Amino acid sequence: MENIIHSVTLNKDKCKGCTNCIKTCPTQAIRVRNKKAKIIKELCIDCGECIRVCPYHAKKAITDSFDILDNFRYKIALPAPAFYGQFDKATSINSILHALVKAGFDDVFEVAYAAQIVTRKTRELIESGKLNEPIINSACPAVVKLITTKYPNLIDNIIPLISPMNLASKMARIIAKEKSGFKSDEIGVFFITPCAAKATCTKIPHGLAQSCIDGVFSFKDMYLKVLPYLKDNSEDNNLSYADFKGVCWANSGGEVASLDIDNYISVDGIHNVIQVFDEIENDKLGDVKYIEALACVGGCVGGPLAVENNFVAQTRIKRMAKTAEGRTPDFVPEVDVMWEVPVAMRKQRNLDDDMLVAMQKLSKIDEIYDTLPQLDCGSCGAPNCRALAEDIVKGYARESDCIVKFKERIAQMANEMLEVQSEDF
Amino acid sequence: MSSFKVQYTVDGEDFSIAGDASRKLKKVLQNLGVAPQIIRKATVAMYEGEINMVIHADGGVIDVEITPEKIHIFLRDKGPGIPNVSLAMTEGYSTASDNVRELGFGAGMGLPNMQKYTDYMNITTEVGVGTTIEMIVNTAV
Numbered sequence: 001m002e003n004i005i006h007s008v009t010l011n012k013d014k015c016k017g018c019t020n021c022i023k024t025c026p027t028q029a030i031r032v033r034n035k036k037a038k039i040i041k042e043l044c045i046d047c048g049e050c051i052r053v054c055p056y057h058a059k060k061a062i063t064d065s066f067d068i069l070d071n072f073r074y075k076i077a078l079p080a081p082a083f084y085g086q087f088d089k090a091t092s093i094n095s096i097l098h099a100l101v102k103a104g105f106d107d108v109f110e111v112a113y114a115a116q117i118v119t120r121k122t123r124e125l126i127e128s129g130k131l132n133e134p135i136i137n138s139a140c141p142a143v144v145k146l147i148t149t150k151y152p153n154l155i156d157n158i159i160p161l162i163s164p165m166n167l168a169s170k171m172a173r174i175i176a177k178e179k180s181g182f183k184s185d186e187i188g189v190f191f192i193t194p195c196a197a198k199a200t201c202t203k204i205p206h207g208l209a210q211s212c213i214d215g216v217f218s219f220k221d222m223y224l225k226v227l228p229y230l231k232d233n234s235e236d237n238n239l240s241y242a243d244f245k246g247v248c249w250a251n252s253g254g255e256v257a258s259l260d261i262d263n264y265i266s267v268d269g270i271h272n273v274i275q276v277f278d279e280i281e282n283d284k285l286g287d288v289k290y291i292e293a294l295a296c297v298g299g300c301v302g303g304p305l306a307v308e309n310n311f312v313a314q315t316r317i318k319r320m321a322k323t324a325e326g327r328t329p330d331f332v333p334e335v336d337v338m339w340e341v342p343v344a345m346r347k348q349r350n351l352d353d354d355m356l357v358a359m360q361k362l363s364k365i366d367e368i369y370d371t372l373p374q375l376d377c378g379s380c381g382a383p384n385c386r387a388l389a390e391d392i393v394k395g396y397a398r399e400s401d402c403i404v405k406f407k408e409r410i411a412q413m414a415n416e417m418l419e420v421q422s423e424d425f
Numbered sequence: 426m427s428s429f430k431v432q433y434t435v436d437g438e439d440f441s442i443a444g445d446a447s448r449k450l451k452k453v454l455q456n457l458g459v460a461p462q463i464i465r466k467a468t469v470a471m472y473e474g475e476i477n478m479v480i481h482a483d484g485g486v487i488d489v490e491i492t493p494e495k496i497h498i499f500l501r502d503k504g505p506g507i508p509n510v511s512l513a514m515t516e517g518y519s520t521a522s523d524n525v526r527e528l529g530f531g532a533g534m535g536l537p538n539m540q541k542y543t544d545y546m547n548i549t550t551e552v553g554v555g556t557t558i559e560m561i562v563n564t565a566v
Contacts, residue, residue, distance in 0.1 A: 348461070
């Protein structure tokens with residue numbers, strides 16, 4: 001049984017029941033029912049497209065409240081590399097890390113540093129020649145979920161490495177134990193996330209038996225906490241260890257750039273990723289060794305919980321990456337980067353387990369679809385007429401949900417009444 | 426009802442929509458609960474067939490019959506026919522025009538791929554009349 005927890009959720013009070021989110025959802029996981037959007041949990045991949053597109057800000061990503069910091073005696077922040085691109089006042093990565101500590105933590109550990117280690121391991125695995133090509137990156141949890149939901153044939157192409165975020169959490173906890181002397185459960189590890197997908201991943205990580213992350217805060221929430229401390233930049237100790245390659249993971253193309261291969265694809269934006277995956281499934285991609293697929297346009301820097309304009313932040317990241325020194329920490333714990341557990345296909349939603357019954361239902365869907373206006377307007381609450389026909393057969397919707405059909409029906413009834421009237425007089 | 430039949434018309438004029446029928450078939454097979462690896466075999470084989478129809482035969486008609494045991498596909502076109510079937514089955518052999526090759530098609534892998542992804546394939550062709558390709562993909566994993 002799949003454990004379904006999603007960071008993406010709906011604020012019912014703000015939802016007007018419009019069609020923006022249902023039309024943009026890449027897995028058709030949203031319906032409007034009784035004037036409110038409803039997320040079909042089995043289909044949601046936490047990509048956050050609905051958060052981006054909702055004009056009423058009714059879709060949001062659940063992250064933790066800062067109160068949970070009080071549950072721990074030693075607190076470590078794990079900023080995603082894209083966090084460095086959020087501040088126009090920041091003069092260096094080090095200044096951001098110091099501000100982060102002052103905002104309520106005892107230490108920081110850069111996810112960018114863990115990313116370097118993932119890159120090293122990725123290169124080893126590519127060179128081993130043992131992986132199914134095209135190899136697909138595993139760092140974007142929305143992409144991994146897209147595969148387990150819609151492209152189960154590609155599960156064996158995902159590189160079986162834990163994400164930089166999860167690696168960072170393991171390393172940070174070991175280092176903190178050494179440094180502070182506190183016990184494991186007294187140490188709190190907190191990820192600063194650009195997106196809903198990674199927020200979900202801190203609760204149910206792919207490739208790990210259980211999460212090593214104690215809490216997650218969004219870029220937006222953390223931004224306001226960090227901002228007041230950014231002015232003071234006179235610190236002499238350097239908290240930054242990541243190098244150019246690690247920091248560049250924030251941007252699309254940053255991961256593949258340090259793999260030293262030339263037959264790769266770097267694709268960003270969930271709808272573009274879907275196009276590339278269709279090509280692989282149709283065996284049309286040709287000689288491609290590695291695919292860096294990221295759900296957000298521009299990469300993690302374009303995450304739905306980011307503050308700064310995506311494109312401004314991309315340039316800033318590139319500039320900051322150039323100043324990253326790439327130092328070696330005094331103590332680098334040995335942590336296994338390979339998946340502890342494989343990722344599994346999510347249950348497919350067929351029409352019926354008995355194929356003959358499924359065939360009957362499919363015929364019925366075709367029949368109903370032929371009677372619908374095929375305008376794909378979305379006014380019924382389903383993303384298109386085909387989806388409405390499916391929902392009707394599955395028992396989730398009625399034909400009268402179609403506004404066009406409903407209008408036709410009213411016109412017909414009005415005509416009938418007129419006829420009755422003319423008969424009487 | 427012991428089988429599900431569906432027919433697709435392939436438009437010969439437009440490259441950009443080639444693949445439409447196999448995309449639709451994929452959705453049908455998913456709805457019927459066919460295993461993902463079987464869906465992949467059937468849709469790749471059909472996609473190649475569709476592309477061939479567009480490149481060589483100005484379109485055609487695809488009939489698919491699905492039973493719990495197998496996916497039976499008939500690709501029928503009124504194109505120029507295949508003069509030498511065994512040569513056409515050779516990997517890398519293609520009669521596609523340079524225009525078509527520039528678009529990334531016509532690599533001579535169409536028929537060999539269709540053979541590779543199906544459990545049975547039979548080509549009936551007559552020069553100047555057209556080609557019918559029958560393919561079967563078993564649904565047992």
